[in-house]
Amino acid sequence: MSPGSSRSWVPDLPSVADLDAWGIDPAWSNSVVVPSHDGGTHRWHVLDTGPTLAAAGRAPIATMVCVHGNPTWAYSWATFLRSFGDRYRVIAVDQLGMGFSERTPLRRYATRVRDLDDVISALGLDPDIPLTLAAHDWGGAVAMGWAVDHADQVAGMVLCNTGIAVPAGRRSPSIIRLAASPALRDLVCRRTPTFVNGTTLLSRGKINAADRAAFRAPYPSAAHRAAVADFVGDVPLQPGGGHPSEDALADVAQRLHAVDAPVLLAWGSADPVFNDDFAADLAERLPNTSIQRFPTANHLVMAEADVAGTVDLWLSDRFEQPQTAAVAIPAAPTERRSLWSALETRHGDDDIAFADMASGKRITWTDLADRVDRIATELAARGLRHGDRVAMLTPPGIELAAAIYGVWRAGGVAVVADRGLGLSGLRRAVRSARPAWVIGPKSALAAARTLRWAPRAQGVDINDLMSADASVLPSAPAADDFAAILFTSGATGPAKGVRYRHRQLEAQRDALAAAYSITSTDRLLAAFAPFALYGPALGISTVLPDCDVTTPGKLSAAAFAGACAELDATLAFASPAALANVVATASDTSADAALERLRLIMSAGAPVPAETLAAIGAFAPNAVMHTPYGMTEVLPVADIDLAGIQAATVDEPAGGVCVGRPVAGATVMILPLDFDPAAAPRAVDSGITGEIVVNAPWVSDGYLGLWATERAARPNVGDGQCWHRSGDVGHLDVKGRLWVEGRAVHNVHTSEGVVTSVPVERKVERDLDLTRVAAVGVGPHGCQQLVVVLEDSASNDGLASTDLTARIRSTVDYPVAAVLTLRSMPVDIRHNAKIDRTAVAAWANDVLAGRRATAPGARRLPGRR
Structure with a gap:
């Protein structure tokens, strides 16, 4: 049949030239005749790496069936096909009426679920090879519909920016409501390519012209786009409105808990359609979920971010890595002391507990203990439940301290991100934590509402809590309950939320007291x-x-x-x-x-x-x-005093920064540079530079919504213990002292090997009596050149003098390609001390390439963790 017929017809398949232009192996593109549950047959287009695997004589590790949404097609999964299609059989189907599959009359949601069962059955998949699903947008609802009926066949599922129901407390996405309105649906979805084009426009510059062309290719005319309009019309927008697909979707939503296979939610958090609310809703419905947020990615997250790389790791953990013993969770001490136990002990003490010199405020131990109890009681009375997240937007001082301890006493989880992140950083941090409550002064609550930091959270004026009456205290949280989400300061990327349980913070307190x-x-x-x-x-x-x-x-x-x-x-x-x-x-x-x-x-x-x-x-x-040496994820790790620093400098003058020996209860190990966190690496010998990993009872629980980041930060060393990968490089000397040589991301990868930044910087600082020096790499990885940048407020930004360059080269033990000066180094706000070497390296690269270069010191950074 030709386009324009009301009956079924089959569009032309993409040409070899088109597939090549889109980066798709033509061997993957196939047309499959599928017997249908309706008694007929339908022609499906699939992108399938199975034939190329068979031609190479390789058996797939597992099979992944990928289901696209609206208005896209199998190309949505191009990155999956390219990234791991040589080891896994990746089958991306074009749903009927979509992509290059047969155009059919209207198909409702329940029919599409049965269609998916038809094509999976027709593909003749080997039942002995694990089957996984990947789905996006409304393809996710279809895939979940199949999964609840075949839970025993599903070995895993990846869901990207999708949903099965509108989350409680919000409406359907406004873009979908607008497109589905009777006045616009046919115009924007079928008669014109507005809806098709608008989907790629959401990605802005995150996808290229070839991607845009590929996504639009199956929908050149109104006849090709009929199912695009049908799909939009099949979305129930009003609960209880009698929509033909509402009951079927609700039934699947109610049965999702039966799918106990591992599920990865790979989510573009900047999506105006399926935002983080939908990810949270699915995480509550599915019993075995992990979340990897891509903070700046939009709706087409698989094309915009390295979702494929994350999924490859996730698949590898499930099907390729040997199973290892579960990580041992340290037990809480038998005689537990809660975080607020000292307040109870010192109740009745009229000494000052907290003083704020800026405001002139003071509070005694008795008053602070009473205030904490009143806050806990008031929050519980307002409906705060154990585990509720509470964003703390109160400025540092007595009010913040009382509020945090009150939240802990009530069983809430304090979300803490400091002002050094700036307004945009604070907004990203708070939104990613999805707090149920926000506590702060009226001005902070107004800003949070206006900027939509926590759109569905209940705002509480800190001053109302301060005057609350005390009554019966709520039940106290258990040692294993979550206590806090503390945000790193973000100098090496967006700030990360670090999860802590009560027992971990209690152990941290005890470690500091002992040290x-x-x-x-x-x-x-x-x-x-x-x-x-x-x-x-x-x-x-x-x-x-x-x-x-x-x-x-x-x-x-x-x-x-x-x-x-x-x-x-x-x-x-x-x-x-x-x-x-x-x-x-x-x-x-x-x-x-x-x-x-x-x-x-x-x-x-x-x-x-x-x-x-x-x-x-x-x-x-x-x-x-x-x-003390440590980080947001684990503090303290090691400690040294001034005498120890001076002695260590004599022993090893070019070793970097000696941070001392591990504190009691902490263990430090040095693993090889660039080790695989899943491959049980072995520690290197003393004196050998590697990556610093730490084990202690107070190591944090992990990261919030960052599965891949957490996986990389928690290496499996084969002993069943929880180790944290610090991201710092260094070595242990023969006396057991830990030396930090810089951040792993700041290593200079030369053709002669890796040069760590801090030993170079410290030597230049000492020999030339300088305050701030950055040693950075310029050029491609593996053949970078070492460049030394000095802070000198009296100099011009750019190349240093010939004499100064000669002095630096005679001081440094490695070849120095160039020496530059900056009037002001870019440093973090939290400490005013950490140099953003990545920004300095980018500036140095521009200077040495003869390009116009803006000095990075012209702006201050949010800070490193």
Whole structure:
């Protein structure tokens, strides 16, 4: 039949030239005559790697049947076909009426589910080879419909931006409602290519012209697009509206819990159609799900992001890797001390528990304990349930501390992302956590509503909670319940949400107390706002100095000394940049007896020069200087004091930064560079540079909605223990001390081997008495050239002088291709200390290539984790 007939007809298949232009092997494109449940036959078009596998004499590891949505076709799965079609039989079908399959009269949802069963049966799949499904958009509903009827045949399922029901509390996607309206559906979906073209336009620059042409190819005329309009019309938009497909979809939604095969939700979070609400809905319905969010990807997530790479890893874990023992979960101590136990212990104590120098506010231990109980009681009365996520948008201070401990006491999960992320970073972080509640002052709640940070969350004014009456306390959370989602600061990509259970935070508190001999008689000056939250858990009084948390490098010696005097502080924690400015402004501060009471000063977040530590030691003469090493995912890992740093520098002057020995309870191992996290790698010998991995009872539970990131960060070393891959490179020396040589992503991959950044930088800093140096690689991986960039506020951005270049080359032990200067290095906001070497490398590459280069120091970064 020809286009325009109301009866079935078959479109022409794509030409070999077209397939080649789209990156599709012509051998994959086949037409299959399929006996139908309706008694006839239909001609289906499929892209199938089975024939090429057979021709190569390879048996597939597993089969993956891929079902596209509307208005796309089998090309949606091109990246899957290319990425792992040489090991798995990937079969991407064109649904009837779609792609290059037979055009048929209207097919409702239930019919399409039976159609899928028809084609799967006709393909003659080997029952001994595991069968998996992949589906996108409304193809997901079709695939899930088949899966609930064949749950015993499904070995796994990948779902991309799809849904089976409209999530509670929201309406159908507005784009679909608009396209489905009686006045527009036929016009935009059939008579014109508006709906087809609009789908690719959602991706903006994330897909190329060849992709756009391929997606549009099967739909050149109104006759070719009839099923596009039919599909849109088959979407129930009003619950209970009597739509012909509503009951069938609802039945599948109710039965999804029976599909216990592993399911990966690979989700483009920028999709205006199937947003993160739909992923969360499916995660609740399917009992065995993992989520990998692609934060900037839109609706066509498989074409926009490396979904195929993630799915390849997911398949490999299930069908290629040997099964290993489950990771042992450390048991909570028999005599558990909750995070708020010190508040209960110190109730009745009228000493100051928390002081904020900027606001002038103070609170006693008794009042803080009462306030926490009132907040917990009020939240429970308002409906907060155990496990509810609560976004904390309250600025650092007494109110934030009380609110977080109140949330914990009520069983909620505190979502914490600091202001250093900036507005856009905060929005991404909060939205990705999908909080049920938002706590903050009126201004923060208004901003969250306006910017839609948490569109369906219940907002609570922090001031209302502060005045709440206490009554019967809610039941306390268990040790294994989730307590927090803490966001990394994001200097190596979008900020990641790190999940913590109560037992992990409790173990972290105990590790800090043991490492620094902290007792209730200690008093903490927290110049790094997140660290102030440890005070109530440790049972020690805490003071925040008068300093903006987004500019720690502006902490003055006077503000530092004033905060010390407020509580007679014995402990202090500050970032390297904060300490550097304290040293720089110390001459403005007269000797203060309060500084003499400091017994210990800690600084972390980036390498701290020994010179800065020594200068602080002169400012606070009785304090021992310590530099704990750790990260958002596991803290503390190791520790060293100034004397230890000085001794290590004598032992190994070019070793990088010595961060000391692992703290009690933590184990550090060095694995080979570029190891496979799933292949049970073995540790390298002492003195050999590799990647730093850590095991401790306080290692975090994992990442929020980042399955692939978590997989890479939790290597299987074959011992059943939970190890965290730090992302740092370094080595252990013969004395058991850990040396950090930089971030793995900042390694310079030369033709002679890997050069780590920090040893080069530290040597240049010491020999030339410089403050900030970045050693970066320019050029292709494997033949990069080492470039050294110096911060010099008095220089021009660009090539350094001949004399300076010669001095650097004589100092560094490796060939240096070029030396550049920057007036200001790009550093993180959280610590004002971490250099964004990726941005510096990109700028250096432009300078050396003769291109126009914008100095990266012109903007400040959100920060690294």
